[in-house]
Amino acid sequence: xxxxxxxxxxxxxxxxxxxxxxxxxxxxxxxxxxxxxxxxxxxxxxxxxxxxx
Numbered sequence: 001x002x003x004x005x006x007x008x009x010x011x012x013x014x015x016x017x018x019x020x021x022x023x024x025x026x027x028x029x030x031x032x033x034x035x036x037x038x039x040x041x042x043x044x045x046x047x048x049x050x051x052x053x
Contacts, residue, residue, distance in 0.1 A: 015053070017042065025053070 020038040028034040035053070042050055 016036045018038045021040040023041040023044045025037040025041050
């Protein structure tokens with residue numbers, strides 16, 4: 001969460017990827033909003049679902 005917040009403050013892309021083996025994803029409120037996803041989630045998703053994310 002802190003990594004996603006730091007990236008947001010730096011004006012990075014609205015998708016933050018955390019280096020974590022657990023499959024997890026969530027959205028953070030605010031303007032602009034932020035989508036946080038773990039590397040484990042990206043590995044678990046099929047290609048079409050990764051593209052949608």
